[in-house]
Amino acid sequence: xxxxxxxxxxxxxxxxxxxxxxxxxxxxxxxxxxxxxxxxxxxxxxxxxxxxxxxxxxxxxxxxxxxxxxxxxxxxxxxxxxxxxxxxxxxxxxxxxxxxxxxxxxxxxxxxxxxxxxxxxxxxxxxxxxxxxxxxxxxxxxxxxxxxxxxxxxxxxxxxxxxxxxxxxxxxxxxxxxxxxxxxxxxxxxxxxxxxxxxxxxxxxxxxxxxxxxxxxxxxxxxxxxxxxxx
Amino acid sequence: xxxxxxxxxxxxxxxxxxxxxxxxxxxxxxxxxxxxxxxxxxxxxxxxxxxxxxxxxxxxxxxxxxxxxxxxxxxxxxxxxxxxxxxxxxxxxxxxxxxxxxxxxxxxxxxxxxxxxxxxxxxxxxxxxxxxxxxxxxxxxxxxxxxxxxxxxxxxxxxxxxxxxxxxxxxxxxxxxxxxxxxxxxxxxxxxxxxxxxxxxxxxxxxxxxxxxxxxxxxxxxxxxxxxxxxxxxxxxxxxxxxxxxxxxxxxxxxxxxxxxxxxxxxxxxxxxxxxxxxxxxxxxxxxxxxxxxxxxxxxxxxxxxxxxxxxxxxxxxxxxxxxxxxxxxxxxxxxxxxxxxxxxxxxxxxxxxxxxxxxxxxxxxxxxxxxx
Numbered sequence: 001x002x003x004x005x006x007x008x009x010x011x012x013x014x015x016x017x018x019x020x021x022x023x024x025x026x027x028x029x030x031x032x033x034x035x036x037x038x039x040x041x042x043x044x045x046x047x048x049x050x051x052x053x054x055x056x057x058x059x060x061x062x063x064x065x066x067x068x069x070x071x072x073x074x075x076x077x078x079x080x081x082x083x084x085x086x087x088x089x090x091x092x093x094x095x096x097x098x099x100x101x102x103x104x105x106x107x108x109x110x111x112x113x114x115x116x117x118x119x120x121x122x123x124x125x126x127x128x129x130x131x132x133x134x135x136x137x138x139x140x141x142x143x144x145x146x147x148x149x150x151x152x153x154x155x156x157x158x159x160x161x162x163x164x165x166x167x168x169x170x171x172x173x174x175x176x177x178x179x180x181x182x183x184x185x186x187x188x189x190x191x192x193x194x195x196x197x198x199x200x201x202x203x204x205x206x207x208x209x210x211x212x213x214x215x216x217x218x219x220x221x222x223x224x225x226x227x228x229x230x231x
Numbered sequence: 232x233x234x235x236x237x238x239x240x241x242x243x244x245x246x247x248x249x250x251x252x253x254x255x256x257x258x259x260x261x262x263x264x265x266x267x268x269x270x271x272x273x274x275x276x277x278x279x280x281x282x283x284x285x286x287x288x289x290x291x292x293x294x295x296x297x298x299x300x301x302x303x304x305x306x307x308x309x310x311x312x313x314x315x316x317x318x319x320x321x322x323x324x325x326x327x328x329x330x331x332x333x334x335x336x337x338x339x340x341x342x343x344x345x346x347x348x349x350x351x352x353x354x355x356x357x358x359x360x361x362x363x364x365x366x367x368x369x370x371x372x373x374x375x376x377x378x379x380x381x382x383x384x385x386x387x388x389x390x391x392x393x394x395x396x397x398x399x400x401x402x403x404x405x406x407x408x409x410x411x412x413x414x415x416x417x418x419x420x421x422x423x424x425x426x427x428x429x430x431x432x433x434x435x436x437x438x439x440x441x442x443x444x445x446x447x448x449x450x451x452x453x454x455x456x457x458x459x460x461x462x463x464x465x466x467x468x469x470x471x472x473x474x475x476x477x478x479x480x481x482x483x484x485x486x487x488x489x490x491x492x493x494x495x496x497x498x499x500x501x502x503x504x505x506x507x508x509x510x511x512x513x514x515x516x517x518x519x520x521x522x523x524x525x526x527x528x529x530x531x532x533x534x535x536x537x538x539x540x541x542x543x544x545x546x547x548x549x550x551x552x553x554x555x556x557x558x559x560x561x562x563x564x565x566x567x568x569x570x571x572x573x574x575x576x577x578x579x580x581x582x583x584x585x586x587x588x589x590x591x592x593x594x595x596x597x598x599x600x601x602x603x604x
Contacts, residue, residue, distance in 0.1 A: 009319060014366025017356050034359075073359050075324035 027071070028214055035070045038078050042066055043206035045082055055086075057097025062086040063209040064143070065150040071214055089149055092157070096149070100142040107135035140168045140175040143212035147220045152227075159227055166226065167219030178215035182208040234259045234294065235280065235385065235417065241288035242275050242441075249275055251441045252289060262411045262418040266428040267438035267464070273421045274389055276438070280419060281310045281387050293385070309378035310387040313394065315370045317362040317377075323349075324358040327377045341380075348379040351413065368399045375407075379414065386411075388420040392427065404430055425465055429453070437461050459512060459594040462587055468517045468551055471561040474591070475513045477503045482531070486513045486588070489557040493534045493581065499588045502597040511597065514587035517551065520563035520579045532584040538563060540575045552577065 022030045032039070042063055049059035065085035069076050114128035144164035152160050168175060185208065189199045235257040242250035250272045257263050265273035278284040280291060282303030290297050298306055309330075317326050324345055331341045349355045352372045362370055371391055378386055388407070392400045408431050411418045422428055428435045429449045437444040437452065437460070445457040449465075456462035462470045475486035475493065484500040484507070485492040493513065495503070503509060524533060538561065542553040545567065552563040552571055563579055571577045588597045 009314075010363075011367050011370070012362070012364040014369055015357055015360060015364055017353070075322055075359050077325075 028211075031070050031210070031214070035076070038066075038070070038076060039206045039210060040202055041078055042082070042209075043201065043203055045078065046205045046209075047201065049082075049086065054094070055090075058086050058090040058093045060097070060205075060209065061089055061093035061146050061149060063206060064146040064213050065089075067206070067210040067213040068147060068150045068217060070210065071217055085150065092149060093146065096142070096145050100138060100145070104135065104138050107131050107138060111135060136176070136179075137168060137172070139179055139212075140172065140216070141165065143175065144168050144216045144220060147213050147216045148223065151217075151220050152224055155227070163220060163223035163227055166223040167216055170222050171216075171219035174215040174218070175212070178211040181211055235419070236292040237276070237280075237289070238292065239289035240276070240279065240286060240291060242272070242279060242284060243287040249441050250279070250287075253441075253443050255436060255443065255446065257417060257419065260415055260417055262408070262420070262431060262433045263436060264420045264422060264428040264432035264434075265436045265438060266422055266425055267444075268423060270440075271438040272441040273423075273436075273438050277310075277387050277389055277419060277421045280385075281308060282306050283310075306385075307383050308385040308387055309381045309383040310389065311371075311374045311378050311391045313390040315362075315374040315391075315394075317370060317373055319362050322359050322361055323354065323365070323373050323376075326362070326373060327380050330377065330381055344380040344382070345376075348376040351379070351410070352376050367395050368403060371395060371403060372406075375410065379410075383416065385417045385419065386414075388418065390422055391420075393422070393424070400427075407431060426467060429465070435465075437464060455596070455598070456514075456587065457596055459514070459589045462514050462589070462596070466516055468562040468564065470514045470516050470587070471556075471559075472589075473513045473515070473556065473559055473561075475511050477507050477509045477511060479507045486511065486586075488513065491534070491536070491557075493586075494532055494583050495588070496532055496584050496586065498598055499586060503588065510591035512589040512591055512594070514589060515561075515581060515583075516585065517562045517564035519582040519585045520561075520565070521582060522565050522569060522577075522579060524580050525582055528582050528584050532582070534581045534583060536579050536581050538577050538579050540571045540573055540577055542573060543569075543571055 021027070046059050046063045049062065050056045062082045062085040066076055066078065066081055069081060110131045111128070114124050114131055117124035118128045141164060144167040145160065148160045148164040148167065152163055155163070185199070185204055189196045189204060237253055237255040237257075239252040239254060240250060241248065241252050253276070265276060267273050275284060279286050282298070282301065286299045291299055293306060293308075318329065321329065327345045327348060328341045331344065336344075345358070346355070349358055352375060354369065354372050354376060357365060357369060357373070362373065365373065371394075374391065391407075392403050395403060404427060407418075407420075420427075420431065432449055434446060434448055435452055436446045439460050445452060445461045447455075452461060452465045456465060456470075459472065463472070473486075473488050475488045478485050478487045478492060480492055480494075482494065483497075484503060485494050487493070503511065520536075520538070524530060536556055538552060538554045538556050540552050540554040544551040544553065548567065550565050550567055550569050550571075552565055552569070554561065554563075554577075565571075565579075569577075589595060590597055
């Protein structure tokens with residue numbers, strides 16, 4: 001069994017202090033390689049925290065908060081940091097969750113109605129397009145809101161909302177790309193069921209939170225610096 | 232205050248005694264190095280101080296308290312192990328913070344201490360990495376950092392540089408010395424590398440077979456070794472030893488080596504006065520052989536000798552000549568201009584003013600007060 005110990009304890013190549021920091025997809029890859037085990041644990045923790053259902057928004061916010069720390073290369077104590085975030089922003093996250101869920105439900109109700117009207121009267125194509133845009137941007141706004149909540153400590157609710165809106169408007173494409181990957185992840189789960197039965201248990205939630213956080217973080221940082229400049 | 236006293240400290244494993252009633256006083260904030268060959272008991276002594284080995288006899292006193300029965304965790308000491316003993320599944324940050332977490336320090340304090348230590352050791356960029364990715368030198372810094380965050384009164388370091396390559400070891404030697412000055416704590420350091428000991432220590436403890444041979448500053452150990460073992464252990468290349476007999480000559484006392492009379496300086500002559508015919512060991516360091524007569528030495532205390540070269544080792548700044556002086560092997564350190572090759576016979580001048588004399592039987596140094604250099 002020596003080879004196991006040798007593999008585990010062998011000396012690494014070292015990390016150059018002045019090495020350029022990875023950016024973009026390379027950074028995402030580095031985070032995934034470094035934090036894969038914690039991401040698996042985070043997924044399970046998230047599912048466990050969601051069991052009472054009313055805790056879903058706060059649990060998702062806690063996951064986003066942990067993911068932001070991972071992306072920023074901060075040290076993560078998974079259990080402690082998760083529950084700290086869960087407790088500290090429980091009400092804000094829950095309120096945000098209710099608002100976004102309501103908005104999403106309205107949009108999904110309105111979409112088929114406007115689509116049916118647009119078939120007989122072309123004027124309804126405009127509200128249909130608007131609702132369609134809103135329903136696509138809503139998940140981005142929700143993610144942006146949670147990342148802002150995690151990043152913008154000590155800011156008022158208004159400021160957090162402004163920052164998250166600005167982040168979506170400033171950098172919508174990374175958000176849409178991340179949303180597509182997350183959608184593909186869930187589609188894979190549906191298509192390959194029951195082979196993919198463990199996918200949501202292992203990665204779908206935490207990886208989804210990581211991807212969305214990664215996509216929105218730069219925009220949120222931009223919003224934060226704008227807000228700081230105004231102050 | 233963290234002065235440490237070892238009073239008749241003993242360690243036995245069954246019938247086998249590995250540490251023999253040693254006495255040692257270590258001053259507060261001193262950098263002391265235990266040095267000796269493998270199996271001499273230096274690591275065992277360190278582990279007894281750490282509380283990782285039971286003390287079989289004698290007292291270990293830290294400050295004013297006998298701590299023989301005090302658990303390791305309550306001794307206010309931190310130890311850095313040879314293999315670093317980092318937890319492979321934890322990040323550097325967690326490795327450094329772990330000890331403080333066990334002691335239930337406040338989270339903010341842990342964070343501050345870890346970041347401060349990382350800053351000092353220049354490992355801030357490694358905090359969120361696991362040991363697997365780190366090089367030996369980086370692991371070594373992390374191990375030091377883990378000890379530092381506890382702000383102990385005493386640091387125990389068990390051959391912390393032995394796993395590093397030569398270049399890194401030299402760099403880390405300087406780093407640890409600087410760290411000692413910065414932390415202002417007592418450092419007890421174990422090594423078998425006498426270069427490490429000479430360059431870093433305030434005082435060196437030379438050990439052999441569980442006994443302390445000599446305790447003193449590096450320079451005193453080098454200039455005035457207490458016995459043949461210390462003389463041979465301290466200095467690289469090591470001191471040359473020649474079997475001699477003390478003879479009386481017209482000019483005073485001399486050491487006769489295979490028919491050649493080698494004049495003795497006054498402080499050695501006084502020590503063997505009245506002991507003509509006594510068998511002794513004459514010690515001469517490699518740098519005490521010169522190609523030309525040294526200008527700053529009394530010519531009466533030099534002797535021409537002939538060395539048959541068996542191997543010439545060019546070191547860049549100097550050449551080490553390995554060969555024979557008569558029937559006994561010696562090493563001479565000469566200038567890089569020396570063109571001697573294997574098989575050559577080289578005339579050298581032996582500087583006897585720096586010679587050492589030891590009793591052949593007891594191997595203890597024979598000398599009276601050496602004149603000021």
